[in-house]
Structures are given as C-alpha cells and as structure tokens.
Amino acid sequence: xxxxxxYAETDPVLAENxxxxxxxxxxxxxxxQQYELLAREDRAILFVVAGLDGAGKGSAxxxxxxxxxxxxxxxxxxxxxxxxxxxxxxxxxxxxxLPARGRIGIVFGSWYQALFAQAARxxxxxxxxxxxxxxxxxxxxxxxxDHVQVVKLWFHLSRDAQRARCARLAANPDTAWRVSxxxxxxxKRFARLREAGERVIASTHAEPCPWIVVPSADDRFRAMRxxxxxxxxxxxxxxxxxxxxxxKVADGRxxxxxxxxxxxxxxxxxxxxxxxxxxxxxxxxQARFGRRSLVLVFEGKDAAGKGGAIRRVGHALDxxxxxxxxxxxxxxxxxAHPYLWRFWQHAPxxxxxxxxxxxxxxxxxxxxxxxxxxxxxxxxxxxxIDDFEAQWVAHGAILVKFWLSISDDxxxxxxxxxxxTAFKNFKITPxxxxxxxxxxQYRRAAADMLAHTDTPHAPWxxxxxxxxxxxxxxxxxxxxxxxxxxLSTGDET
Amino acid sequence: xxxxxxYAETDPVLAENxxxxxxxxxxxxxxxQQYELLAREDRAILFVVAGLDGAGKGSAxxxxxxxxxxxxxxxxxxxxxxxxxxxxxxxxxxxxxLPARGRIGIVFGSWYQALFAQAARxxxxxxxxxxxxxxxxxxxxxxxxDHVQVVKLWFHLSRDAQRARCARLAANPDTAWRVSxxxxxxxKRFARLREAGERVIASTHAEPCPWIVVPSADDRFRAMRxxxxxxxxxxxxxxxxxxxxxxKVADGRxxxxxxxxxxxxxxxxxxxxxxxxxxxxxxxxQARFGRRSLVLVFEGKDAAGKGGAIRRVGHALDxxxxxxxxxxxxxxxxxAHPYLWRFWQHAPxxxxxxxxxxxxxxxxxxxxxxxxxxxxxxxxxxxxIDDFEAQWVAHGAILVKFWLSISDDxxxxxxxxxxxTAFKNFKITPxxxxxxxxxxQYRRAAADMLAHTDTPHAPWxxxxxxxxxxxxxxxxxxxxxxxxxxLSTGDET
Numbered sequence: 001x002x003x004x005x006x007y008a009e010t011d012p013v014l015a016e017n018x019x020x021x022x023x024x025x026x027x028x029x030x031x032x033q034q035y036e037l038l039a040r041e042d043r044a045i046l047f048v049v050a051g052l053d054g055a056g057k058g059s060a061x062x063x064x065x066x067x068x069x070x071x072x073x074x075x076x077x078x079x080x081x082x083x084x085x086x087x088x089x090x091x092x093x094x095x096x097x098l099p100a101r102g103r104i105g106i107v108f109g110s111w112y113q114a115l116f117a118q119a120a121r122x123x124x125x126x127x128x129x130x131x132x133x134x135x136x137x138x139x140x141x142x143x144x145x146d147h148v149q150v151v152k153l154w155f156h157l158s159r160d161a162q163r164a165r166c167a168r169l170a171a172n173p174d175t176a177w178r179v180s181x182x183x184x185x186x187x188k189r190f191a192r193l194r195e196a197g198e199r200v201i202a203s204t205h206a207e208p209c210p211w212i213v214v215p216s217a218d219d220r221f222r223a224m225r226x227x228x229x230x231x232x233x234x235x236x237x238x239x240x241x242x243x244x245x246x247x248k249v250a251d252g253r254x255x256x257x258x259x260x261x262x263x264x265x266x267x268x269x270x271x272x273x274x275x276x277x278x279x280x281x282x283x284x285x286q287a288r289f290g291r292r293s294l295v296l297v298f299e300g301k302d303a304a305g306k307g308g309a310i311r312r313v314g315h316a317l318d319x320x321x322x323x324x325x326x327x328x329x330x331x332x333x334x335x336a337h338p339y340l341w342r343f344w345q346h347a348p349x350x351x352x353x354x355x356x357x358x359x360x361x362x363x364x365x366x367x368x369x370x371x372x373x374x375x376x377x378x379x380x381x382x383x384x385i386d387d388f389e390a391q392w393v394a395h396g397a398i399l400v401k402f403w404l405s406i407s408d409d410x411x412x413x414x415x416x417x418x419x420x421t422a423f424k425n426f427k428i429t430p431x432x433x434x435x436x437x438x439x440x441q442y443r444r445a446a447a448d449m450l451a452h453t454d455t456p457h458a459p460w461x462x463x464x465x466x467x468x469x470x471x472x473x474x475x476x477x478x479x480x481x482x483x484x485x486x487l488s489t490g491d492e493t
Numbered sequence: 494x495x496x497x498x499x500y501a502e503t504d505p506v507l508a509e510n511x512x513x514x515x516x517x518x519x520x521x522x523x524x525x526q527q528y529e530l531l532a533r534e535d536r537a538i539l540f541v542v543a544g545l546d547g548a549g550k551g552s553a554x555x556x557x558x559x560x561x562x563x564x565x566x567x568x569x570x571x572x573x574x575x576x577x578x579x580x581x582x583x584x585x586x587x588x589x590x591l592p593a594r595g596r597i598g599i600v601f602g603s604w605y606q607a608l609f610a611q612a613a614r615x616x617x618x619x620x621x622x623x624x625x626x627x628x629x630x631x632x633x634x635x636x637x638x639d640h641v642q643v644v645k646l647w648f649h650l651s652r653d654a655q656r657a658r659c660a661r662l663a664a665n666p667d668t669a670w671r672v673s674x675x676x677x678x679x680x681k682r683f684a685r686l687r688e689a690g691e692r693v694i695a696s697t698h699a700e701p702c703p704w705i706v707v708p709s710a711d712d713r714f715r716a717m718r719x720x721x722x723x724x725x726x727x728x729x730x731x732x733x734x735x736x737x738x739x740x741k742v743a744d745g746r747x748x749x750x751x752x753x754x755x756x757x758x759x760x761x762x763x764x765x766x767x768x769x770x771x772x773x774x775x776x777x778x779q780a781r782f783g784r785r786s787l788v789l790v791f792e793g794k795d796a797a798g799k800g801g802a803i804r805r806v807g808h809a810l811d812x813x814x815x816x817x818x819x820x821x822x823x824x825x826x827x828x829a830h831p832y833l834w835r836f837w838q839h840a841p842x843x844x845x846x847x848x849x850x851x852x853x854x855x856x857x858x859x860x861x862x863x864x865x866x867x868x869x870x871x872x873x874x875x876x877x878i879d880d881f882e883a884q885w886v887a888h889g890a891i892l893v894k895f896w897l898s899i900s901d902d903x904x905x906x907x908x909x910x911x912x913x914t915a916f917k918n919f920k921i922t923p924x925x926x927x928x929x930x931x932x933x934q935y936r937r938a939a940a941d942m943l944a945h946t947d948t949p950h951a952p953w954x955x956x957x958x959x960x961x962x963x964x965x966x967x968x969x970x971x972x973x974x975x976x977x978x979x980l981s982t983g984d985e986t
Contacts (some may be wrong), residue, residue, distance in 0.1 A: 061812050070807055070817055071850050077813035084577045108813060161697050177778050278667050287669050314563055319554045320570035320601060324563050357564050
C-alpha cells in the first residue's frame with residue numbers, strides 16, 4: 001500500500017458541468033437497492049465511519065439517511081463507555097447493536113477508537129497495537145462469515161482543506177455547533193494524526209474488509225463518493241472469507257473415562273455436597289468476587305444430569321446473584337444475527353454468576369451433527385469461540401466448562417425411568433431417542449470440541465455422571481476450587 | 494379486611510407428624526404444572542415477593558427454584574436503580590424484565606419498594622401514597638389483562654420470631670451472610686413497619702391481584718405454604734379483570750379538516766422549512782435539553798407522508814442524536830409479552846430524540862379495524878396508553894403526536910404514482926389497496942383515538958397533508974414550538 005491517503009489530499013472537487021442528473025440516478029438506485037436488501041434479508045451491512053475529525057463524517061451520514069429510507073438504517077454512535085458498558089467486556093456494546101439481516105447500521109466511534117488512540121500516542125506500543133489490530137481483523141472476518149458485510153470508509157482531506165472547512169462552518173451560527181474543539185485541533189497535529197491513520201489502515205486493510213478512502217474537502221465530491229461506495233456495497237455481497245481448517249488435535253479423555261461402579265452413599269454425599277456448597281457460597285461472597293464474575297457452562301448428552309447439577313450449584317448461591325440461561329434452538333431474531341450475538345446478550349457483570357444450560361458449543365455439537373451448520377461454519381467456530389471466551393476472561397470472568405459424560409447403558413436406564421415417572425415424562429421426547437441413535441457422531445463431535453477448545457483460560461472438566469452423587473460433588477468441588485484459586489491469586493484464569 | 498397480618502403473627506408451625514409425603518407430592522405436582530404452563534404458553538406468571546426483612550423471603554424463593562425447574566424461572570432482584578435505570582422512566586426496569594408467556598418470574602424489590610418506603614415514613618404523605626397505589630393497581634390490572642398473572646406474597650411473622658430467626662442465622666458462620674443490617678433493625682421498628690405493611694396491603698389488595706400472607710416463623714410451614722400458593726396459581730388462571738368501557742367523547746377535527754387547494758411554492762417552502770429546521774436544531778442543542786428528551790409519534794393512513802415528514806425532521810438533527818423506530822406487526826417475542834412491552838424497550842433517555850413511525854396506537858387503529866385485537870383489548874388500550882404516555886412525560890419527555898391526514902382523492906393519486914415509479918414501487922402493496930377500501934372504518938378509529946388520547950401532556954396535532962410542502966413545514970413548526978415552549982418554561986409538558 002503506497003500512501004493510501006495521498007489522493008485524498010489533492011482535495012478533488014466535483015466537475016462544474018455535473019448537472020445533478022448523476023445525483024438523482026444515484027439516489028434512485030440507492031433506494032431500490034436498499035429495499036431489495038430488506039426484501040432478501042440475506043445479510044446485514046455495517047458501515048464503519050472513521051477518519052479525520054472535521055472531515056464531514058457526520059454530514060456524509062446525514063446525507064445517506066436523506067437519500068435512503070432512514071427507517072431501516074440504524075446510526076450507532078459510541079462515545080465514552082457508560083457504566084453499563086464498562087461493566088461488560090469491551091466488545092459487548094458493539095455486539096448488542098449489530099443490525100439484523102436486511103438492515104443497515106452505520107457505526108461512529110467503532111472498535112477503531114481504541115486502535116486509533118494507541119496509534120496516535122507519542123510512545124506507541126507496537127506490540128499492543130498489533131494485537132489490537134489482529135483482534136479487529138478476526139472480529140470483522142467473523143462478522144462477514146456470519147452474514148454481516150463490513151464496509152469501512154475513511155474520510156480524509158488535506159490539512160489546509162480541513163482547516164478551511166472548520167473555519168467556514170464555525171463562521172455560520174447555524175453550523176457552528178458542528179465544529180467540535182477536537183476538529184479545531186486537527187490542523188496542529190495533522191502530521192501525527194495522518195501517520196496514525198495510515199498505521200491503523202495498514203494494519204486492518206485486509207480482505208474481506210478493506211478500507212475505502214473518501215476525499216472529503218469538497219462537500220459534493222464527498223457526498224457522491226460516499227453514495228457510490230454505499231451503492232457498490234449494496235449491490236455486491238462481500239467475498240466469502242477464507243477459511244482455515246482447524247489443525248488436527250486429539251483429546252482422549254472420553255475414551256478412557258472411568259464411569260465407576262460404586263454409588264456414593266447418601267450420608268457421605270450429603271456431607272460432601274454441603275461442604276463444597278458452603279465453600280462456593282463463601283467464595284462468591286468475598287469482596288474480591290465483586291470485581292470478578294463466574295460463568296459456568298454445562299454441556300452433555302440428554303439425561304447426563306445437567307439439570308440436577310445446575311440445581312445443586314444454585315443451592316449454594318443467593319438466588320438474587322445468579323441467572324440460569326437455558327439454550328435451545330435459536331429464534332428468528334437470533335437467527336437473523338451472527339451466531340455469538342445471543343450469548344453476548346448475557347455477558348457477565350461484576351459480582352454475578354451466569355449458568356449456561358447448554359451454550360455456544362451447540363454449533364460444534366448438535367448443529368454439526370444435525371447439519372444445521374455448514375462444515376465451514378462449525379469448523380471456524382472453534383477459533384471464534386476461543387476468541388470469544390478469551391474476551392470474557394480478560395474482563396474478569398472465571399469460566400468453568402463441564403462436559404457431563406454418561407455411559408450408553410446408564411442413559412438408556414434413565415430414559416426408561418423418565419418414561420415411567422409422571423413428572424419426569426416431560427423430560428423425554430422422541431428427539432432424545434433419535435439423538436441417542438446418533439451416539440457415535442455426538443461422541444466424535446464432543447471429542448473434537450474438547451480437543452479444540454480446552455484452553456488455559458477456559459479449560460474443560462470432563463465428569464462421568466453414571467453415579468449422580470459422585471458427579472454432583474465433583475461439579476461443586478470443581479467450581480469451588482476454580483473460584484478459590486482465581487480469587488486467592490488475583491490471577492485472571 | 495380485618496387485620497390481615499394477625500394470623501401470621503401466631504407463628505404457626507408444621508405438625509410434627511407430617512412425614513414428608515405431603516412435600517413430595519407437592520414437589521411432583523409443582524413440576525408437572527410448571528411444564529404444562531411451559532407447553533401451553535397461555536400466560537406468564539409473576540410472583541411478587543414482599544414483606545418483612547428477615548422473614549425468609551430469599552429462602553422461600555431458593556426453595557421454589559429447587560422444587561421446580563429453575564431453568565424456566567427468572568429471579569428478578571431490583572435494588573438501588575443503576576444509572577441506566579435512572580435515565581429512564583421509573584417503571585422501565587420492571588417492564589424490560591417481564592417474563593414471556595410460559596415463563597415464571599419472581600420479583601424482589603418490586604414496584605412496592607417505593608410504596609412501602611412512603612408508607613413507612615414518619616410524616617407520610619397520604620395523597621402521594623394513594624396516587625402511587627392507584628398506579629400500582631392500574632399496572633397490575635393491565636398485566637393480568639395482557640396475560641401476565643400477578644401473584645403477590647407477603648411474608649410475615651411476629652416480632653419475637655423475626656428476632657429469633659435472625660439471631661439463629663447470625664450465630665452460624667455458614668448462614669450469617671444471609672442476615673443483613675436491615676434485618677436486625679426490624680425488631681426495633683416492628684410496630685411502624687407492620688403498620689406500613691398493612692397500609693400497603695390495604696391499598697393494593699384488589700382483584701385481580703389480592704395479597705396472600707405467608708406465615709414465616711417456621712421454615713417448613715413457610716416452605717409448604719409458599720409451594721401451595723404457587724401451585725394454586727399455576728393451576729388456576731386469574732379472573733379476567735373487569736373492563737371499563739371508555740366514556741363516549743367526540744373529536745370533530747377530522748370532519749372539518751381543510752385540505753387546502755393551493756400548493757406552497759418551492760421557494761417559500763425551502764425558506765420556511767430551513768427556518769423551522771434550524772429552530773429545532775438549536776433547541777435540541779440547548780444545555781437544558783440534556784435533561785429532557787423528545788418523542789415524536791407519526792400516525793396516518795398509507796401515503797399520508799409519514800416517511801417524508803420524518804426525513805425532514807431528521808435533517809434538522811445530528812444523526813447521532815436521534816433514532817427512528819419503525820413499528821409494524823409484532824414478532825413472536827413481542828407477541829409473547831404484554832402489548833406495551835416493545836415500546837418500553839425504546840423508552841427515551843436524556844438528550845435524545847426518538848421518532849416513532851407508527852406506534853403504540855396500532856392497537857386502536859389497525860389492530861381494531863383488522864380485528865387482531867379483541868374489543869375489550871382495544872377499548873382498554875385508551876386508558877393504558879394515556880397512563881403510559883404520562884409516565885414518559887413525567888420523566889421529562891416532550892411528547893408530540895401527529896396524525897397526518899390525507900384526502901381520499903390525494904391518496905388514490907399517490908398510490909397510482911407509486912405503482913408507476915420504479916423506486917416507489919416498493920412502497921405499495923396489495924395491503925395498501927385493501928386498507929384503502931376500509932377507509933371509513935379507519936376514519937372512525939382515528940376519530941375515536943383523537944377523542945380519547947388527546948391529553949394535556951400529550952396532545953395530538955392533526956395535519957392535512959394533501960400538499961406535502963405545507964404539511965412538512967407545519968410538522969417542523971409544531972416540533973420547534975413544542976420544544977421551545979417546553980425548554981423555556983421548564984414546564985414538563
């Protein structure tokens with residue numbers, strides 16, 4: 001990339017003989033394409049607006065709202081994080097506002113804010129910058145793979161033109177409000193800001209989301225160019241992101257699992273259970289826990305004992321402090337958003353416990369086996385999930401994942417029991433029997449999941465559940481120990 | 494009501510010879526009924542938990558979570574309002590968490606918090622108390638009418654038993670955390686708190702949501718009684734709330750509307766429009782507006798010019814400051830919640846503008862005419878909407894409602910135009926033609942709406958839109974004047 005900003009600094013203007021016919025045609029076509037997007041609902045489009053302050057970003061977006069149907073465009077303006085936003089992992093505020101398929105979002109103050117701030121520092125931390133840029137590239141590639149087209153516009157103009165534009169606006173009482181103190185400081189720091197911009201662009205100018213630089217000195221040129229870029233995006237879906245097949249790794253824990261043969265005695269069970277429940281209870285009432293959060297994930301085959309284990313964990317907690325999130329097939333709204341969107345809605349907040357009864361691992365388990373997800377979709381999910389969990393952990397979440405493993409014989413026994421018992425009858429459906437017949441496929445999916453997503457910050461705990469009592473005690477002990485370790489060291493894992 | 498709390502103060506205990514069989518039967522039946530509720534999805538149930546501190550409310554709720562399937566129970570604990578909650582009208586935090594049909598919610602720290610605090614004041618303001626109680630009664634009746642069963646439990650015990658219970662818990666290190674400083678103060682202020690409780694109960698003990706007092710001195714008695722109350726609620730839907738037919742009133746504005754015959758000239762239009770846009774723009778940039786909000790409602794027949802008017806309003810504003818909320822038929826999630834739920838999601842926040850393109854008036858317009866809402870549902874909506882708008886206005890919203898009225902001839906002309914023009918073709922559907930044939934029914938519904946919901950705090954502005962230019966200028970002028978009036982007087986209307 002050879003000085004990507006240079007052309008914009010020639011401050012091109014729209015030719016005088018342009019008589020407005022081009023604008024009229026553009027507007028018609030924008031509207032037509034917008035309604036077609038809305039009718040097809042094959043993807044969402046997110047326009048990321050960035051670039052120099054005082055380059056007319058706000059005016060460009062205003063114009064788009066005027067030229068298109070603004071009822072189906074969401075302008076997302078992010079400023080200083082609110083207390084609500086600060087209480088959650090950094091990307092939460094962007095995730096929750098992602099447009100649904102068929103919709104258009106325009107983002108001001110996007111995930112480039114932090115990156116740009118780092119790039120513009122006098123003592124720039126190159127390593128931090130590159131790690132932030134890599135996170136941004138992964139995020140955007142994931143959005144594109146999940147049917148959110150990301151179109152990035154960088155508004156730029158020469159130093160003189162920037163200064164002249166601000167002066168012109170400031171002189172008119174009806175437009176003076178559009179000039180912020182930051183806008184006026186740009187000319188003085190132009191060289192540094194320009195270099196920072198180049199650095200940000202260079203580090204994030206990658207397929208499937210390259211930057212498009214919009215020369216912004218001339219209002220009409222900027223407007224037409226913006227309109228044309230938007231139109232091109234509406235007309236052309238993004239290229240499918242390249243797809244890295246996960247490296248083969250193996251996890252043998254399920255092969256060698258000891259399901260035990262002796263049932264724990266009731267007396268011992270009650271004593272043990274109460275002991276670990278008390279330790280969990282004490283841990284989450286420590287003042288230190290007020291700056292952390294606990295996220296529990298329960299996965300396992302039908303009848304493996306997820307519900308029973310979750311209930312015993314709940315019993316150790318104040319009911320006002322935790323929330324159980326049962327995950328089943330996504331609803332229409334969820335389906336219209338990227339896969340991880342619905343889990344981000346439940347991002348942990350300080351001092352709270354969130355218990356997922358099934359989770360984001362559905363993609364690499366049921367969705368894989370039942371072919372609800374394409375091969376490329378579930379294969380890329382391993383990396384996306386690692387990334388997603390790392391963000392929650394980095395924000396202080398103590399993440400404990402359980403694979404509850406039941407033997408085939410014991411599962412059969414429990415299915416039959418459920419059919420016989422009146423109030424357990426609700427717990428057994430034809431689906432359960434069908435899933436059981438696909439046992440080997442589920443086993444393979446579980447083994448792959450354990451191999452690919454057993455990370456240091458979010459390890460899996462495999463627990464044999466043929467003896468319910470032993471299993472429940474093990475779950476409580478694992479939670480207690482994870483909490484105590486995390487809270488005693490102040491370590492993030 | 495003759496001393497409703499007296500029996501609870503006898504501190505009844507469960508008979509010794511009760512051998513657990515009763516509990517087992519209760520648990521089975523609770524689970525069966527819960528799954529049936531989930532399968533039927535005919536209503537949601539909200540348990541309101543209130544009463545003396547230190548009466549074991551938390552333990553009772555914990556037990557319910559243990560006895561039933563906790564994955565389908567949401568415990569909603571409201572404490573001191575968060576900044577996010579304070580930025581919105583008071584009831585927002587309760588609205589947003591209402592359970593969907595089939596689900597159970599348990600509310601701690603409900604809308605009774607404020608009422609109880611007022612009742613317990615030394616210098617109690619009886620008038621304020623009664624007005625709060627009336628609001629609570631209306632809210633609960635509305636919930637019940639909208640398929641949310643409200644079951645209210647008041648936990649109570651004698652002063653001695655309360656003191657003894659707290660002392661017992663405090664003595665054990667594993668339960669000491671459950672005793673709060675407030676719990677310990679109860680005994681000293683017992684008489685006043687008891688009287689305040691009685692006052693709250695008396696003022697809100699009404700069909701369809703009477704209070705049920707749960708004697709709480711004995712853990713097992715409290716548990717069984719709570720379980721039985723919950724079971725009864727699961728088994729028995731609430732009685733249909735009584736239904737007050739709206740008083741007949743008339744609004745003649747639509748009969749005598751002058752649609753004009755001269756079109757505004759382009760030059761005058763542009764000058765006028767810019768003038769009022771600038772005034773709107775200046776008003777919302779005043780510092781005072783930072784403590785208020787602007788809510789615009791646009792209603793009107795198809796092709797009446799809602800979209801065009803909204804776009805002109807948007808042009809006066811910074812695109813980062815406003816949001817357009819287009820309202821169409823509710824989705825499944827919205828349908829599973831009370832009618833006003835989806836509008837509460839967009840409750841205004843300070844300094845922001847929300848523009849509704851169609852609105853909550855759908856219930857008394859399209860839903861009435863198309864018979865999507867029953868007669869009793871749309872008839873009770875007038876009062877509910879007035880109440881709803883009053884809450885937003887009381888929180889600082891400047892609410893301006895437009896009925897854009899187009900003549901039949903002009904509508905026909907616009908429909909034909911739309912069919913001919915490529916990019917307007919999206920704007921006309923068979924539904925539009927069908928609605929047009931129901932013109933007289935819609936006209937009557939609109940007249941009734943104007944008559945019943947034209948309140949001092951949220952008046953309707955009827956605007957003839959046959960001449961688009963005149964109409965748009967009128968809309969902008971109305972908005973500018975409403976803003977200026979509200980901001981200059983500091984008046985809430």
